[in-house]
Amino acid sequence: MQNKLFSPSRLRTLTGSKGFSTFTAALLAIVLGLIFGFLVMVIALPANAGQGFSRVLFGGFSRLGDVFYFATPILMTGLSVGFAFKMGLFNIGASGQYTMGMFFAMYVGFMWKVPDGLHWVICVLAGLIGGMLWGCIPGILKALCNVNEVITSIMFNYIGMYLVDMLVQNNGTMYVAMKTRTAYLPASAQMPSLGVENSNVNVSIFIAIIIAVLLYVTLNKTTFGYELKATGFNKFASKYAGMNDKRNTILTMVIAGGLSGLGGAFYILAPSTIAGSSMTYEPISVIAANGFTGIAVALLGASNPIGIIFSSIFISHIQRGGTLASLLGYKPEIIDIVIAVIIYFSAFSLIMNAAFTRFIKKIRRKGAKA
Amino acid sequence: MENYIIEMLHITKEFPGIIANDDITLQLKKGEIHALLGENGAGKSTLMSVLFGLYQAEKGEIRKNGQVVKINNPNDANSLGIGMVHQHFKLVEIFTVLENIILGVEPNKLGFLQKKEAREKVMALSKKYGLQVDPDALIEKISVGMQQRVEILKMLYRDNDILIFDEPTAVLTPQEIDELMEIMRGFAREGKSILFITHKLNEIMSVADRCTVLRKGKCIGTVEIKNTSKEELSHMMVGRQISFTVDKEEAQPKDVVLSVKNVSVPSRTSKKHAVKGVSFEVRAGEIVCLAGIEGNGQTELISAITGLEKMSSGEIHLQGRDITKASIRKRSKAGISHIPEDRHKYGLVLDYTLEDNIVLQRYWQPEFQKHGFIKKAEVRSYAQRLIGQYDVRSGQGPITITRSMSGGNQQKAIIARELDKKHELLIAVQPTRGLDVGAIEFIHKQLVHNRDEGKGVLLVSLELDEVMNVSDRILVMYEGEIVGELDPKKVTVEKLGLYMSGAKRNIGKEKEHAE
Ligand SMILES: Nc1ncnc2c1ncn2[C@@H]1O[C@H](COP(=O)(O)OP(=O)(O)OP(=O)(O)O)[C@@H](O)[C@H]1O
Ligand SMILES: [Mg+2]
Numbered sequence: 017m018q019n020k021l022f023s024p025s026r027l028r029t030l031t032g033s034k035g036f037s038t039f040t041a042a043l044l045a046i047v048l049g050l051i052f053g054f055l056v057m058v059i060a061l062p063a064n065a066g067q068g069f070s071r072v073l074f075g076g077f078s079r080l081g082d083v084f085y086f087a088t089p090i091l092m093t094g095l096s097v098g099f100a101f102k103m104g105l106f107n108i109g110a111s112g113q114y115t116m117g118m119f120f121a122m123y124v125g126f127m128w129k130v131p132d133g134l135h136w137v138i139c140v141l142a143g144l145i146g147g148m149l150w151g152c153i154p155g156i157l158k159a160l161c162n163v164n165e166v167i168t169s170i171m172f173n174y175i176g177m178y179l180v181d182m183l184v185q186n187n188g189t190m191y192v193a194m195k196t197r198t199a200y201l202p203a204s205a206q207m208p209s210l211g212v213e214n215s216n217v218n219v220s221i222f223i224a225i226i227i228a229v230l231l232y233v234t235l236n237k238t239t240f241g242y243e244l245k246a247t248g249f250n251k252f253a254s255k256y257a258g259m260n261d262k263r264n265t266i267l268t269m270v271i272a273g274g275l276s277g278l279g280g281a282f283y284i285l286a287p288s289t290i291a292g293s294s295m296t297y298e299p300i301s302v303i304a305a306n307g308f309t310g311i312a313v314a315l316l317g318a319s320n321p322i323g324i325i326f327s328s329i330f331i332s333h334i335q336r337g338g339t340l341a342s343l344l345g346y347k348p349e350i351i352d353i354v355i356a357v358i359i360y361f362s363a364f365s366l367i368m369n370a371a372f373t374r375f376i377k378k379i380r381r382k383g384a385k386a
Numbered sequence: 387m388e389n390y391i392i393e394m395l396h397i398t399k400e401f402p403g404i405i406a407n408d409d410i411t412l413q414l415k416k417g418e419i420h421a422l423l424g425e426n427g428a429g430k431s432t433l434m435s436v437l438f439g440l441y442q443a444e445k446g447e448i449r450k451n452g453q454v455v456k457i458n459n460p461n462d463a464n465s466l467g468i469g470m471v472h473q474h475f476k477l478v479e480i481f482t483v484l485e486n487i488i489l490g491v492e493p494n495k496l497g498f499l500q501k502k503e504a505r506e507k508v509m510a511l512s513k514k515y516g517l518q519v520d521p522d523a524l525i526e527k528i529s530v531g532m533q534q535r536v537e538i539l540k541m542l543y544r545d546n547d548i549l550i551f552d553e554p555t556a557v558l559t560p561q562e563i564d565e566l567m568e569i570m571r572g573f574a575r576e577g578k579s580i581l582f583i584t585h586k587l588n589e590i591m592s593v594a595d596r597c598t599v600l601r602k603g604k605c606i607g608t609v610e611i612k613n614t615s616k617e618e619l620s621h622m623m624v625g626r627q628i629s630f631t632v633d634k635e636e637a638q639p640k641d642v643v644l645s646v647k648n649v650s651v652p653s654r655t656s657k658k659h660a661v662k663g664v665s666f667e668v669r670a671g672e673i674v675c676l677a678g679i680e681g682n683g684q685t686e687l688i689s690a691i692t693g694l695e696k697m698s699s700g701e702i703h704l705q706g707r708d709i710t711k712a713s714i715r716k717r718s719k720a721g722i723s724h725i726p727e728d729r730h731k732y733g734l735v736l737d738y739t740l741e742d743n744i745v746l747q748r749y750w751q752p753e754f755q756k757h758g759f760i761k762k763a764e765v766r767s768y769a770q771r772l773i774g775q776y777d778v779r780s781g782q783g784p785i786t787i788t789r790s791m792s793g794g795n796q797q798k799a800i801i802a803r804e805l806d807k808k809h810e811l812l813i814a815v816q817p818t819r820g821l822d823v824g825a826i827e828f829i830h831k832q833l834v835h836n837r838d839e840g841k842g843v844l845l846v847s848l849e850l851d852e853v854m855n856v857s858d859r860i861l862v863m864y865e866g867e868i869v870g871e872l873d874p875k876k877v878t879v880e881k882l883g884l885y886m887s888g889a890k891r892n893i894g895k896e897k898e899h900a901e
Binding site (some may be wrong): 237238239240242245246249250252253254255256257258259260 | 694713714715716717718724726731732733734735736737738742746747749750755758759760762
């Protein structure tokens with residue numbers, strides 16, 4: 017009863033590689049999440065469940081441009097969370113850094129007069145700096161006063177959000193009080209579009225992917241990455257080896273903040289499909305969801321920058337599909353639940369990883385006996 | 387035909403790149419103490435883990451009282467009465483002693499924990515076997531000796547009668563070792579059967595009935611202890627003659643390398659000082675040994691010298707340069723090499739590969755990096771050289787994940803790294819803990835060689851043989867002070883013991899220390 021796919025020797029080589037089992041775990045997480053998501057849809061609206069679910073699954077393919085457009089900011093926040101995680105830091109403050117980055121980018125977009133081709137570049141850099149600033153403070157507090165970064169960065173999510181809302185509302189150029197949102201950014205501040213019809217997808221997706229690759233190289237090829245991971249694995253050994261823990265903590269948080277900040281900038285600086293308009297920000301005291309989605313993206317991507325590229329695209333794909341499914345009468349909340357379920361399962365991917373390996377080993381033993 | 391309580395027949399267990407157990411047969415009689423001897427990486431822990439259900443053997447079978455049994459996990463082992471004290475303890479640090487002992491087999495009524503019952507049983511066992519523990523202390527707060535007693539109580543609590551001890555004595559003080567030997571004899575008298583891994587031949591000669599010797603995954607044979615000798619055992623184990631004494635010339639001390647002046651270090655656990663105004667010097671070309679019973683301030687003093695811990699007063703000079711306030715990296719650059727006491731906590735990043743651990747103190751040097759990029763090829767060839775030179779054995783060489791290596795080989799990797807690093811002062815804290823006799827011989831030679839090259843060596847050891855054999859000068863620490871300076875050629879082990887227990891002192895008498 018042996019079949020080729022599950023032959024013992026083949027399984028041995030497959031389970032032998034760590035990358036493979038992390039990948040299968042993520043896949044398994046996704047499949048289980050999808051099943052549960054489907055059940056939620058059946059319960060909510062049985063009649064349309066089949067069609068709705070197929071939209072969740074495949075709808076994204078008809079909107080590839082949008083999938084990539086929405087993937088960009090969560091790719092950045094995912095990288096931010098994942099990078100800090102490699103050093104053992106939980107950067108739950110990605111939202112605040114994201115909002116700060118967005119504000120800095122907008123501010124330069126509205127208030128500075130810069131030559132055309134250069135304007136958006138300066139805006140992006142401003143976003144980077146805004147995020148860095150907001151990541152830096154929890155980093156400094158952690159390094160110098162040993163204040164837990166989780167607590168400070170949650171606080172900084174709120175401080176950042178209220179601060180930005182206040183600054184926006186008090187700025188006549190940026191804010192249109194009538195519409196409770198920001199004004200349209202000048203075209204020079206918007207990022208070059210990729211020209212996909214009806215989509216905001218723009219060069220930022222490429223920038224984000226390049227950054228992910230750079231992070232991968234930093235983590236795996238440089239002394240900084242070596243120190244960072246060593247600290248994440250064993251902070252006592254890194255101290256023993258004379259690594260500068262304080263400097264590395266601050267640096268990591270600055271970089272993580274910068275990544276989230278870029279995410280905010282990429283979001284707000286996207287070109288509009290309608291001439292003369294732009295993306296806008298509503299200062300309505302809500303913490304940016306893209307920051308938290310970043311945590312899920314990082315988890316699903318196992319904190320590996322390359323993995324995070326794919327997990328961000330996947331989550332964006334499901335989100336797009338979900339938007340389409342809502343046209344069938346599903347409330348946006350239901351869609352949110354479906355997405356949340358998938359994300360929730362990804363958190364268990366590590367546990368499942370172990371279970372799955374055991375399962376394969378069992379088959380292998382049985383196979384070996386037969 | 388003999389009656390065996392446990393038989394492991396033709397066991398084969400492979401790991402990537404290595405056959406850890408190759409057709410090994412081991413038979414355990416009821417009521418005997420059976421020692422398991424072999425070089426670092428010979429496969430002892432692996433074999434015991436197979437018996438305890440942590441690993442599944444690819445080939446071979448296990449029998450209990452002649453019946454073939456399947457042991458798929460530690461629970462199966464438990465229900466067959468098999469218990470194990472691991473080489474590196476597996477206790478939950480933030481739980482109490484009692485909670486750790488009953489973990490997994492908590493007595494309950496309708497789901498409610500019956501702690502009182504459990505406590506009574508634990509205390510009765512503790513009393514019966516003389517295993518002193520404080521049931522309400524947190525694991526992270528108690529000594530390794532007590533942690534080990536907790537592990538033993540765990541087995542007894544589960545009514546195990548086949549007890550596996552994986553290098554239990556490596557972490558114990560000589561006194562604790564004697565106690566443990568007595569406890570093991572008691573178990574055997576009661577009819578419990580014991581499998582005992584150790585690298586110390588004296589222990590085998592004193593408690594074991596029989597001994598099985600492994601070499602490179604293969605079984606060399608089983609011998610009756612009463613018909614054998616230390617020499618024969620070590621010959622079986624490494625395939626050559628081992629010398630138990632260290633050959634060395636008279637030391638030729640030169641300039642002062644390390645000078646410690648009036649150093650005091652606060653204690654981590656109490657308000658007192660762990661080190662109270664200690665002063666001493668180490669010269670180039672001598673091996674100074676800091677002797678003492680564990681917990682008399684040696685750890686804290688070394689932490690202060692290496693920079694891991696802050697001191698409250700005093701000065702430290704290295705080759706005349708004040709390094710009292712220098713960072714750990716600066717001290718390392720100034721020429722301190724440090725083989726740390728706790729290899730898992732400080733010495734290694736266990737999730738890194740062997741080669742990454744080998745450059746842990748040097749990755750930032752121009753030899754191994756350029757513009758912040760690590761030169762992988764250089765790291766690889768450097769690691770390969772040290773692995774060869776120091777005989778560090780592992781499944782996959784430089785790319786082996788350090789966690790999967792045998793305890794002794796992890797230690798050898800640290801020693802290789804610290805000895806090969808450019809240094810003026812070598813601080814070696816229990817460098818031979820967990821090493822086989824062959825490796826110990828080699829390391830002792832290296833220490834002497836270091837000395838002869840004109841380095842200063844500061845050795846901390848609990849092992850009296852090592853103290854007497856290797857050092858040129860002995861400093862005895864007692865309750866945070868140096869109470870004696872002794873010449874190993876003139877002093878007897880008994881006299882050294884008196885100093886260590888605080889019954890005698892020959893320096894610092896007049897000093898009074900304010901607490
Ligand atoms: N989980 C594992 N994965 C891969 N290799 C392993 C694993 N466990 C052990 N090994 C390898 O198997 C060999 C035997 O290891 P084992 O721990 O049994 O040695 P040991 O005899 O207990 O040595 P020591 O005296 O140093 O503790 C070693 O080469 C080790 O690298
Ligand atoms: Mg072992």
